[in-house]
Amino acid sequence: LRFLEGMSGIYERRWMWESAYQMFRDRPFTGVGFSRTGEMSPWYVKNVLHIATDFTSHAHNNFLDILASTGLVGFAAFLAWWGFLFFAAWKAFRKSPAGQRWLPAACMAGFLGFHVNGLTQVNYWDGKSEHALMLWSGVAVALWARKNAESRRGG
Numbered sequence: 001l002r003f004l005e006g007m008s009g010i011y012e013r014r015w016m017w018e019s020a021y022q023m024f025r026d027r028p029f030t031g032v033g034f035s036r037t038g039e040m041s042p043w044y045v046k047n048v049l050h051i052a053t054d055f056t057s058h059a060h061n062n063f064l065d066i067l068a069s070t071g072l073v074g075f076a077a078f079l080a081w082w083g084f085l086f087f088a089a090w091k092a093f094r095k096s097p098a099g100q101r102w103l104p105a106a107c108m109a110g111f112l113g114f115h116v117n118g119l120t121q122v123n124y125w126d127g128k129s130e131h132a133l134m135l136w137s138g139v140a141v142a143l144w145a146r147k148n149a150e151s152r153r154g155g
Helices: 001-024 037-047 062-095 104-115 127-153
Strands: none
Touching: 001 037, 001 062, 037 062, 062 104, 062 127, 104 127
16 A cells, blocks of 8 residues: 555656656747746646646756756756866866865765756755755865866966
């Protein structure tokens, strides 16, 4: 019985993912608007997916939510931002002495954990997660900038 009750949550997530994908298909370049997938999903679930459910919400997936809400333009910016953050943390890691690699490594591990969590929950625009994300993004960028400055000075 517990397994069957748990399946309802799985179906609900799948429906939210499917509705977000349909939003993306309808507006592939610009999306439906940042943070609007939750308010749009009831219509998509009812009229596009033809599913009767009381549960509707945002996509519960960072990647699908970004695609649905901001389209390919926003998704490209999202990938560029995250590509830069991983690049900055990686470069800081590679340029740091062995005893100082823990901080950029922690940034990369945190970023990876953030995205793993973001596969089943939108944490990209969640206020509780956003503060920590911006703090660690700042740490990664500051470490990268410091290592670049040291390289230019010959240190």
